[in-house]
Amino acid sequence: MPRGNCQGQGWWHGKFRGCGYRLTEGREAILDILAKSEGHLSAEDIYMKVHPKYPNVGLTTIYRTLDxxxxxxMVYKLDFGDGRARYELAEGPKGAHHHHHLVCTDCNKVIDYTDFIDEEVELLRETEKGLGKKYNFKITNHVIQFYGLCGKCSGKK
Amino acid sequence: MPRGNCQGQGWWHGKFRGCGYRLTEGREAILDILAKSEGHLSAEDIYMKVHPKYPNVGLTTIYRTLDxxxxxxMVYKLDFGDGRARYELAEGPKGAHHHHHLVCTDCNKVIDYTDFIDEEVELLRETEKGLGKKYNFKITNHVIQFYGLCGKCSGKK
DNA sequence: TTAGTAATGGAAATCATTTTCAATAAGCTT
DNA sequence: AAGCTTATTGAAAATGATTTCCATTACTAA
Structure with missing residues (x-):
């Protein structure tokens, strides 16, 4: 039962089982919500959505599963600076919806953008390669986020 | 006494006073520590360093001042994913030490890197301009961070 | 000096996330 | 299908960083 670096491919069941994790009702429910919500959900958001259908799944399990x-x-843990973590499903098998975030520091609104992704991906590729070699780092992930004021907040009183 | 968008230039005293803030002993002490420590300090780290010299500066004041x-x-608030915020002085008048972070997800070691900054700055400039216009966002800041395993942790058991 | 208000610290309150622990259920083995 | 091993669970309690309260102190400007 390998438990460590299980970054193989395959979806859902396979990925879980292959790593020695058990596929439980609660875990599927959480994955389900994440898949259909397309948002940036906090643990509690997820709890709220899961609870009606699976009243016996507790917040603790949500946190553990997200972990x-x-x-x-399979999931990215995000920080928008409002004191609670947000989670979103990593892009599916296709790597389809690669995007980053634009966060309003006033109202906390978050915009997903996909502009400039091509140039960005190029830069990231180079950077990851370069940094990995120079600092002997095995880079697995990155965060790019812009902060500012959305139209509404920038034109406030 | 304007209190809102005081993003003018000028250093220290001027910046403070100009915004209606008072320059107190505690605030100077904190700025001092940040300036000479060149690190990624948590509120408590700062408290520890300030306390010996100014035993009457409380943790609460540290938090308030950092805010x-x-x-x-003047200060960037950083999140390396370990549950406590880190702070570092924004680059001085010169914008000299622009850098980003490489974070080991295992031992939490953080490396500051300045490689690829030129290309990056170029991309950022474009992105900020493009996003700002498209989404009517006034971008004030950004975060770029890479996560992975440092040499030590990647070669662990 | 005096009034008006920003700033302070210590204690108490918040609040997201973790830990504890006994009970339960998954998935393998037979 | 039944047993067995061990991952998983929920509820309640613990944790720990950050905030809030509030009465006191310290600037600043007139």
Missing amino acids: VLSGLG | VLSGLG
Whole structure:
């Protein structure tokens, strides 16, 4: 039962089982919500959405599951600076929806953007390669985020 | 006494006073520590360093001051994913030490790097301009951070 | 000096996230 | 299908960083 670096491919069940994790009702429910919500959900958001259908899944399990998922690279844990972590499903098998975030520091609104992604991906590739070699780092992830004021907040009183 | 967007230039005293903030012993002490420590200090780290010399400066004041400083753009508030915020002085008048972070997700070691900054700055400039226009966002800041395993941790058991 | 208000610290309060622990359930083995 | 091993669970309690309260102190300007 390998438990460490299980970054293989395959979806859902396979990924879980292959790493020695058990596939439980609660975990599937959480994955389900994440998949259909397309948002940036906090642990509690998820709890709220899971609870009606699975009243016996507790907040603790949500946190634990998110931890596992993020460890497996299936979920990104995000920080928008408002004191609670947000989670979103990592892009599916296709790597389809690669995007980054634009955060309003006033109202906390978050915009997903996909502009400039090509140039960015290019830079990231180079940077990761360069940094990895220079600092002997095995880079697994990155965060790019812009902060500022959205139209509404920038035109406030 | 304007209190809002005080992003003018000028250093220290001027910046403070100009925004209606008072320059107190505690605030200077904190700025001092940040200036000479060149690190990524947590509120408590700062408290520890300030306390010997100014035993009457409390943790609460540290937090409050860091909040003000970060609001003024004099300090960056960073999140390395270990549950406590870190702070570092924004680059001085010169914009000299622009850098980003490489974070080991295992031992939490943080490396500051300045490689690829030129290309990056170029991309950022474009991105900020493009996003700002498209989403009507007034971008004030950004975060770029890479996560991975440092040499030591990647070669662990 | 005096009034008006910013700033302070210590204690208490918040609040997201973790830990503890006994009970339960998954998935392998037979 | 039944047993067995061990991952998983929920509820309650613990944790720990950050905030809030509030009465006191210290600037600043007139």
